[in-house]
Structures are given as C-alpha cells and as structure tokens.
Amino acid sequence: MFSLFLEQLLNSLQSGLMLFLMASGLTLVFGVMGLINLAHGSLYMVGAFACAAVAAWTGSFWLGLVASLMAAALAGVLVEMFIIRRLYNRDHLDQVLATFALILVFSEGTRWIFGSFPLFLSVPDILTGTVILPGALEYPIFRLAIIIAGLLVAVGLFLLIGKTRLGVRIRAGEADRGMIAALGVNIDRLYTVVFALGAALAGLAGAFVGTTQSVQVGMGEPVLILAFVVIVIGGIGSIKGALIGSLLVGFTDTMGRFLLPHAFATFLDPSSATAIGSALASMLIYIVMALVLFLRPSGLFGTEA
Amino acid sequence: MTMNRETLINTILAVAFVAVPVIAMGMNEPFIITLATKVAIFAMAGVGLNLVLGFGGLVSFGHAAFFGIGGYAAGILASHALNYEPIMESPFLIEGTTQMIVIWIVALIVSALVALAIGAITLRTSGVYFIMITLAFAQMIYYFAISWPAYGGEDGLSIYVRNGFPGLNTLDPISFFALCAVMLGIVMLFSAILIRSRFGLALQGARQNPQRMTAVGIAPFRIRLVAFVISAMITALAGALYADLNRFVSPTMLSWHMSGEIMIFVILGGVGRLFGPLAGAALYIILEHLLGSVWEFWQLPLGVLLLIVVLFARGGLVGVLAGERKHA
Numbered sequence: 332m333f334s335l336f337l338e339q340l341l342n343s344l345q346s347g348l349m350l351f352l353m354a355s356g357l358t359l360v361f362g363v364m365g366l367i368n369l370a371h372g373s374l375y376m377v378g379a380f381a382c383a384a385v386a387a388w389t390g391s392f393w394l395g396l397v398a399s400l401m402a403a404a405l406a407g408v409l410v411e412m413f414i415i416r417r418l419y420n421r422d423h424l425d426q427v428l429a430t431f432a433l434i435l436v437f438s439e440g441t442r443w444i445f446g447s448f449p450l451f452l453s454v455p456d457i458l459t460g461t462v463i464l465p466g467a468l469e470y471p472i473f474r475l476a477i478i479i480a481g482l483l484v485a486v487g488l489f490l491l492i493g494k495t496r497l498g499v500r501i502r503a504g505e506a507d508r509g510m511i512a513a514l515g516v517n518i519d520r521l522y523t524v525v526f527a528l529g530a531a532l533a534g535l536a537g538a539f540v541g542t543t544q545s546v547q548v549g550m551g552e553p554v555l556i557l558a559f560v561v562i563v564i565g566g567i568g569s570i571k572g573a574l575i576g577s578l579l580v581g582f583t584d585t586m587g588r589f590l591l592p593h594a595f596a597t598f599l600d601p602s603s604a605t606a607i608g609s610a611l612a613s614m615l616i617y618i619v620m621a622l623v624l625f626l627r628p629s630g631l632f633g634t635e636a
Numbered sequence: 637m638t639m640n641r642e643t644l645i646n647t648i649l650a651v652a653f654v655a656v657p658v659i660a661m662g663m664n665e666p667f668i669i670t671l672a673t674k675v676a677i678f679a680m681a682g683v684g685l686n687l688v689l690g691f692g693g694l695v696s697f698g699h700a701a702f703f704g705i706g707g708y709a710a711g712i713l714a715s716h717a718l719n720y721e722p723i724m725e726s727p728f729l730i731e732g733t734t735q736m737i738v739i740w741i742v743a744l745i746v747s748a749l750v751a752l753a754i755g756a757i758t759l760r761t762s763g764v765y766f767i768m769i770t771l772a773f774a775q776m777i778y779y780f781a782i783s784w785p786a787y788g789g790e791d792g793l794s795i796y797v798r799n800g801f802p803g804l805n806t807l808d809p810i811s812f813f814a815l816c817a818v819m820l821g822i823v824m825l826f827s828a829i830l831i832r833s834r835f836g837l838a839l840q841g842a843r844q845n846p847q848r849m850t851a852v853g854i855a856p857f858r859i860r861l862v863a864f865v866i867s868a869m870i871t872a873l874a875g876a877l878y879a880d881l882n883r884f885v886s887p888t889m890l891s892w893h894m895s896g897e898i899m900i901f902v903i904l905g906g907v908g909r910l911f912g913p914l915a916g917a918a919l920y921i922i923l924e925h926l927l928g929s930v931w932e933f934w935q936l937p938l939g940v941l942l943l944i945v946v947l948f949a950r951g952g953l954v955g956v957l958a959g960e961r962k963h964a
Contacts, residue, residue, distance in 0.1 A: 628760050
C-alpha cells in the first residue's frame with residue numbers, strides 16, 4: 332500500500348509539473364498582454380506532433396524534443412504576428428472566438444496532415460526501464476526524468492522572470508504596458524517573445540506527455556481546461572499562483588481518482604464504490620476551484636477581480 | 637415601426653426559414669427538412685445565450701451544460717418510460733415519460749436549478765474569470781456524464797422512439813419541424829418582450845454601467861442571475877428538442893465544442909440582435925453541409941472564415957447586411 336501511495340504521489344507531481352508548463356504560458360500571456368488564449372492547447376499538440384514526426388524520421392527522441400520546442404515557438408511567433416496581435420485591444424469575446432477559430436484550424440490542419448490515427452512516441456533507450464524507490468516501488472525512469480525536467484524548467488522560468496533583463500521587462504509589462512513602451516522598450520517584440528516563450532513551454536509539455544500517452548488531435552483540449560482551472564485558482568497573471576495551482580490540481584486530481592473509490596469501498600459494495608468514487612473524483616478539481624473562488628474571487632495570488 | 641434594413645432582412649430570413657422546408661416537403665427531400673429543424677433548434681440555443689451574451693454582456697462559455705441537461709432530461713425520462721422502470725419508488729413513485737411537454741418542464745426546472753447554483757458562484761467574478769469558470773463548470777458536468785455509468789456514460793443514450801406531442805405525429809419530419817419552429821417563434825417573441833421590459837432595460841443597463849445601476853437602486857448581481865437562469869432554461873429547451881431530433885443524447889452535447897458552437901451561432905449572426913442566432917445557425921448549417929460535402933476537413937475553412945468574421949466583420953451576418961454597427 333505504501334509503494335502504491337508513493338507511486339501516485341510521484342504521478343501527481345508529474346502531472347502538476349506538466350500542468351505548470353502549460354499554465355505558466357497562459358498566465359504570462361494574460362498577465363502581460365491581457366489576452367485569453369484558447370489555442371494554447373493547440374501549441375501543446377503542435378509540440379507533440381513535431382516531436383513524434385521528427386523522432387520517427389531521424390530515430391532520435393532528443394532531436395524530436397528540440398523540434399517540439401522549435402515548432403511550437405515558431406507556430407507561436409507566426410500566430411502572434413498575423414492574428415493574435417490584432418486582438419490585444421479587443422474585448423474578451425473576440426479573443427475567445429478568434430482563438431477558438433484557431434483551434435479549429437490547428438486541429439483540422441493536423442488531422443489533414445497526419446490523419447486521425449494516434450502516433451506513438453517511444454522512450455529513448457537511456458531512459459527506458461525502471462528504478463527501485465523506497466518501499467520496493469518500481470518506477471519508470473522516464474517518468475522520473477519528466478519530473479526532474481519539469482522542476483528544472485520551473486526553476487529556469489522563475490530565474491528568467493526574476494533575475495534577467497527580459498524578466499524585468501515582462502514584469503514591467505504586467506504592471507504598466509503604456510509606461511514601458513514610453514521608456515523605449517519595443518513592446519511589439521516583447522509581446523512576440525512572451526507569446527513564443529509560452530508556446531515553447533506548451534510544446535515541450537506536449538512532447539513529454541505525448542511520450543507517456545499517445546499523440547493525437549485534440550490532446551491539448553483537456554489539458555487546456557485543466558490549465559484554466561489552475562490559473563483561476565492561482566490568480567490570473569501570477570507565475571507563483573500558476574505553480575501552486577498546478578501542484579494543487581495535479582495532486583487533487585490524481586489522488587482523488589486513487590483514493591476516493593477506496594474511501595467509498597469502506598461502506599459501499601465494490602462496484603458502486605468505484606462508480607460513485609470515480610464520478611466524484613472527476614468533479615473534484617472543479618469543486619476545489621469553486622471553494623477557492625468562494626473564499627477569494629480573484630484566486631490565491633490574484634491582484635484584481 | 638418603420639421598415640429599416642434590419643427589419644427587412646429579418647422578414648426575408650423568417651420567410652426563407654419557413655419556405656425552404658415546405659418546398660423541400662413538396663420535392664420529397666426529408667433531409668433538408670431535418671437540416672432546417674436543426675437550424676431552428678440551434679437558433680433557439682443561441683437565443684438563450686444571446687440573452688446573457690448580447691444583452692447582458694456576460695460571455696458564458698458553458699452553455700453546453702444547459703443544452704446537455706435538456707438533452708439528458710429527454711433521454712433519461714424516455715428511457716425509463718420505454719423500459720417500464722420507475723425513476724424512483726420511495727417515498728413516492730416517479731415514472732419516466734414520453735410526453736415532450738412533461739420532458740420540457742423537467743428540463744426547464746433542472747436547468748434553472750443548476751444555472752442558479754453555477755450563476756451564484758460565477759457571477760461573483762467578471763471578465764476573463766467568468767469565461768473560464770463557466771467553461772470549467774460545464775466541463776465538470778461533462779466529466780460527470782462520462783464517468784456516471786447509469787445512463788450510458790461515454791456511449792450516450794438512445795431514444796428509440798421520438799417522444800410525443802398531443803395531436804401531432806412527431807416522427808413526421810415536417811410536423812416535428814413545425815413544432816420546433818413554433819417553439820423558436822415563442823422563445824424569440826418572449827426574448828423580444830423581455831429585453832424591452834423594465835427587466836431587460838436593467839440588464840442592458842448593468843452591462844453598460846453597473847455603478848449607475850447600483851446608484852439607482854438596482855443590484856446588477858440579481859438582474860444578471862435571473863437573466864442567466866432564463867438564458868439557461870431556453871438553451872435547455874433547445875437541448876431537449878435536439879435529443880429528440882437525433883433520438884440520441886451523449887456527453888458530446890455537454891462538451892466545450894458545443895459551447896463554442898452555440899457562441900458561433902450568436903456571433904456569426906450578430907451579437908445582441910433578435911434574429912442574429914437564426915441567421916448564424918442557418919449560415920453555420922449551410923456551411924457545414926456545403927463545405928462538408930466538398931472536403932472532409934471542412935472545419936479548417938470554417939475556422940478561417942470565423943477568424944475573418946471576428947477580425948473584420950464585427951456586426952455578424954445581420955450587421956453586414958444591415959450595413960450598420962450596433963454597439964453590443
């Protein structure tokens with residue numbers, strides 16, 4: 332039981348960190364440009380498909396990983412320069428619709444190019460196999476590697492935002508875009524860079540998660556909605572909120588699915604315990620979100636409603 | 637009322653909407669009648685959303701929840717009636733039904749209660765938070781429907797015989813179209829009266845200037861909550877009809893793509909215009925049919941078209957044809 336629990340704990344951490352890669356880009360784009368981007372999930376999908384295609388073509392997962400970063404960032408730059416840029420001064424309704432339209436274009440375009448069948452990514456040789464963790468738990472090395480990579484990216488992002496010149500500009504952009512434009516910062520280029528950064532992080536998450544599951548059209552949408560829940564809980568625009576929210580959602584979701592059926596089994600027969608437990612587990616993160624909002628309508632680290 | 641261009645376009649739309657299925661009946665083309673019925677139902681869902689989106693300025697991205705609740709009301713009640721299994725035996729007996737009127741009442745009540753709960757939480761927030769939270773609650777109901785096995789779960793639920801309406805053979809395509817069209821007419825008339833009433837003016841006032849509304853003693857929250865509930869009820873009614881049209885209900889009706897589509901009907905036609913949802917739903921169905929018959933990946937050009945409408949033609953179809961901007 333302990334090793335099972337530890338395994339679920341690690342899985343929670345992994346899903347939380349992958350969510351953070353998605354949510355950090357969304358929250359940055361909202362915080363700096365005031366844009367709600369539904370097509371963020373499409374960039375995740377682009378990353379996964381680029382990784383799968385390049386890995387299949389060259390035989391190297393590592394080249395695939397580089398490709399996922401570059402393809403998602405490139406898609407982000409193009410979309411930002413040709414479409415998203417026109418939406419910054421529009422109301423949220425126009426942003427929702429235009430980015431919903433982008434999802435249709437991305438999903439249908441990907442289906443056109445790659446077909447409807449899922450692609451599979453294989454784990455590189457060096458990361459196959461399992462490690463033995465305390466409690467005699469055999470845990471796949473690749474999942475452990477994803478956790479470490481996710482942690483590294485999270486630390487890197489915090490350093491980028493907190494310690495570099497670009498980070499200063501991003502934070503200044505969140506505080507007052509008019510002022511930093513007046514101080515001579517090329518605001519158009521800053522927006523493109525922020526959007527591309529968010530896109531690259533989403534693409535990287537897509538490649539990681541695509542390796543543990545499968546790569547298919549529409550894979551970005553469930554993750555996108557979880558990322559929305561994350562940034563609503565954490566407070567829109569806050570990177571720290573995105574991290575706390577991601578971990579909270581990752582743990583609540585994974586542990587809920589694991590523990591609730593067991594909890595109901597103590598006083599119900601097994602089949603209805605599984606049914607009720609899993610139905611309730613699927614709703615749990617939304618209940619947590621409603622509770623957080625009830626107590627703090629602008630999220631845990633949000634500044635304004 | 638003077639006959640301005642928008643009124644003229646609305647009249648042409650209404651006439652075409654009724655004439656096309658009647659001509660199709662004469663030419664023995666039941667498929668076109670079914671498409672027109674779909675337009676009527678989608679337009680009704682759009683009329684519901686337009687009330688909060690267009691007139692209340694509240695971008696609800698979760699109306700699929702109510703559309704699906706209406707659909708499941710039809711599916712669940714019909715499946716109990718057809719299997720002769722009561723829904724509940726104690727403390728008192730509740731049986732299923734195949735009568736549309738009873739189904740509609742149940743759909744209206746259930747959707748009103750759910751909308752009251754969702755609205756009470758979401759309307760405390762605004763802007764982007766409201767969009768994301770309405771979306772999140774709709775997803776919650778979607779995942780519940782998928783993981784709850786009693787009514788088909790992911791596979792959905794079939795309605796073997798279309799539910800009945802007194803004095804009407806609902807299996808006859810033109811009769812069912814007539815029923816849906818009349819219901820759409822009633823809902824549009826109700827919506828037109830509502831937005832011209834004191835309540836409707838207060839709702840639009842709360843969109844334009846909530847502080848002033850508060851100052852004159854009208855609480856925007858309550859007005860918005862009532863509008864949200866009414867809007868959900870109209871969309872749920874459309875959902876019940878949609879389940880009967882397809883004789884099938886599944887979690888797809890609850891999915892966020894459905895929410896997006898209902899929003900597209902409203903936007904394509906023109907936000908905050910009475911006939912906008914009808915124009916938008918008709919255009920959407922025509923595009924789906926025409927593009928879909930030419931190219932398997934028809935959603936790609938649809939997405940491009942939608943982008944163009946959002947970026948360049950902001951009044952929607954009715955707005956472009958009527959040649960005037962309306963500040964919604």
